[in-house]
Amino acid sequence: MKNLSAVIEKFPVVKNVKTVSPFGSGHINDTYKVETQDADFILQRINHNVFKNVEGLTGNIVKVTDYIARKLKGVSSKMQVLQTYKSVNGNYFVNDEKGNYWRLLNFVEGSKSYDLVENSKVAYKGGKAYGWFVRILSGFPVDTLVDTIPDFHNIDFRLDNFRKSVKADAVGRVKEAGDEIAFVEKRAGEMREILLKGKEGKIPLRVTHNDTKVNNVLFNDDNEAICVIDLDTVMPGYVHYDFGDAIRTFTNNAGEDEKDLSKVSMNIEYYKAFAEGFLSETNDVLNETEIKYLPFSARLMTYIIGLRFLTDFLDGDIYYKTKYPGHNLVRARVQFRLVESMEDHFEEMEQGMDPGHP
């Protein structure tokens, strides 16, 4: 708390602090809610082990949020844009004595986030929010953004890292993950399809969010989506990264940490609701090939995140925050079970993309 006070003091907008408490359930940053007499804020330590170029990342966020703020001016919309505050040094972050990076955001008042979707309305509104994000940024010059994590969703890069980790077996865990390793290899070829279409020029690079988890969109008490948050990974990407990663969490009947795999499956109603919301914003923006590959992107992104959890398990838990030694393996199993469920529902998922589905 003493250290946090020293950090908070560097942001002139904050006055008369009442409480500072840990907040949210993200896997990457350290997040605190700062309550003051007049307003609330979010204070975050940016994980600079994960994000090597915090200056570039901050530049991306400022450019993108300024652009959205300009687009929203004078327009009636339920969506708000995050605000990042300057510190005394004129930057949008401060460094502490240990070299950590801290930033301050407005706390989106009257908001909540879900780790699990509770009804179709949340799925529909979430789809609309992430679709809105792609649409509102569709005129933004993509090449002015840096890659905050290079090759973040590049399947070739992820498979390469995974195979190196299997080979190295740095902490002797390969023997515990035989089934999961086989699961990955069995599907490795088909998972390259979207990347190949991108390389052929049939799928364009856009400004995408790249971490469209259910808890990265905030809802109000009426379950209207009001803000897209966690903008660290906003950079050039394919629309499939956003659609697919969102389906991964919006449609899972269980949480990411579920140990009972019989509870893990895709909720097809939530899938259809999310897709309908997403397409209501993006139908006119996306090309035919992009739309065609949306259902498959859910399988791809669920597979990629499972692959990353598994790789981190094999590496000895060096990337994600974990609570116990086998945590990343549990998470990988959940994702792979979900991929299987998506494979079972794939025809329905494709039909769910037809406009005017029931």
Ligand code: ADP
């Ligand atoms: P991480 O990268 O660790 O996931 P996030 O930026 O997503 O970090 O923040 C973690 C959680 O904190 C979010 O899921 C959300 O619940 C909450 N949160 C983050 N920013 C805000 C904000 N500006 N207003 C309200 N809640 C927020």
Ligand code: GN1
């Ligand atoms: C991380 O930061 P958070 O918790 O919203 C991760 C995502 C994963 C997700 C899995 C920068 O998201 O890529 O999909 O965990 N973010 C980063 O839950 O690696």
Ligand code: MG
């Ligand atoms: Mg988050």
